[in-house]
Amino acid sequence: MSGLPCPSPIPEAELTAYWLGELEDSDAADVEQHVFGCSHCSSQLQLLVRLGVGIRQVASEGTVHAVLTPAFVRQMQNNGLQVREYRLRPGTSVACTIAPDDDLVVSHLHAEFAGVERLDLIFEDPDSGAQLRMKDLAFDRTADEIVLASNTRYLRELGTATRRVRLLAVQEGGERELGTYTFNHSRYRSGSGA
Amino acid sequence: MYQVASGPDDGELARRIVTAGARRDADAEAELCRRFAPRIRLYGLRHLRNDAAAADLVQDVLLMTLEKLRTGVVREFDKLASFILGTCRQTVIDGRRSGGRRERILETFAPTLDSATEDSDTALDSGRLESCLENLPERERSVLVMTFYDDRPADEVGAALGLSPGNVRVIRHRGIERLRRCVEEQTS
Numbered sequence: 001m002s003g004l005p006c007p008s009p010i011p012e013a014e015l016t017a018y019w020l021g022e023l024e025d026s027d028a029a030d031v032e033q034h035v036f037g038c039s040h041c042s043s044q045l046q047l048l049v050r051l052g053v054g055i056r057q058v059a060s061e062g063t064v065h066a067v068l069t070p071a072f073v074r075q076m077q078n079n080g081l082q083v084r085e086y087r088l089r090p091g092t093s094v095a096c097t098i099a100p101d102d103d104l105v106v107s108h109l110h111a112e113f114a115g116v117e118r119l120d121l122i123f124e125d126p127d128s129g130a131q132l133r134m135k136d137l138a139f140d141r142t143a144d145e146i147v148l149a150s151n152t153r154y155l156r157e158l159g160t161a162t163r164r165v166r167l168l169a170v171q172e173g174g175e176r177e178l179g180t181y182t183f184n185h186s187r188y189r190s191g192s193g194a
Numbered sequence: 195m196y197q198v199a200s201g202p203d204d205g206e207l208a209r210r211i212v213t214a215g216a217r218r219d220a221d222a223e224a225e226l227c228r229r230f231a232p233r234i235r236l237y238g239l240r241h242l243r244n245d246a247a248a249a250d251l252v253q254d255v256l257l258m259t260l261e262k263l264r265t266g267v268v269r270e271f272d273k274l275a276s277f278i279l280g281t282c283r284q285t286v287i288d289g290r291r292s293g294g295r296r297e298r299i300l301e302t303f304a305p306t307l308d309s310a311t312e313d314s315d316t317a318l319d320s321g322r323l324e325s326c327l328e329n330l331p332e333r334e335r336s337v338l339v340m341t342f343y344d345d346r347p348a349d350e351v352g353a354a355l356g357l358s359p360g361n362v363r364v365i366r367h368r369g370i371e372r373l374r375r376c377v378e379e380q381t382s
Binding site for chain 2: 012013016017018019020021022032033035036037039042045046047048049050051052053054055056057058059060061063064065066067068069071072075076079121134135136137138139140141142143151
């Protein structure tokens, strides 16, 4: 059985829906029954679960940057993660750092998102002019902020440096700036409060 | 809706264990454990959402299955997978252990179980996964992180991000496919 292909493999999207509890009970039972007797589909489900476990681990260690939501960050804090937070209005700057015990560093970037069709973010080094553009962010138009989680590995290796973030509303015919936020980063010093 | 899968040699495996009875066919028992331990564990993780409880379930269900095969309780050999799934469901519903009896069976089958549960869920290389996640489009990364950090369904993730559940499923599906391909490419 183990090496035989499955005659009717369950699509990945269905396996994911099963795993996340999105299926009706009878559909979930069908998937379960099939997976239990099928080496191929159980392997596919196992790979999906491994990916999920890996993503959870990477997110918990903060070693990937991502746009999240305030509620999600609270959930991570409730799970025991040490989260350092900065809040910035458009045109403001902040002295920031990462402490040895920090699991995650997030920035709440406030702006007005009503009517915005697509949101891009430009991360730049004002000294060198180097830029990284993050295109088409997931964001809630009814919220007044996005939450940017920075890669903690990158922050720990960053010495004293300034980084700038610009939020851009992109629409047909051009783009407009929603805000610029400046981060004056320094290495952590105990009691610095940065 | 999906064809009920049934391994063509599951029945043969069951037959060998039943035929051996008290003499025990160690190879057949080990193969049964190797084959079904990962599936039982997935079932446990899906329904119990706890690693330790899932590991206990694997042991309990394999113990019961082997004992029932050896004592001739299982008669429909070709429905071995269904029997094991049914045992999983009943064990989770019962949520109880059978103390001394379990200890006795465990003593008999411990070596078989040990070898079956090794390497059943090898972790992915986290550095590789990080790199693949970093390369995803922003939306896909947000949706995957918010989905799998705590196994959240599409409606909850969508409500948080201002997306419809259907849109989340599409983004999620693309993200998983891209991530899977990236991890597999880097592995090979």
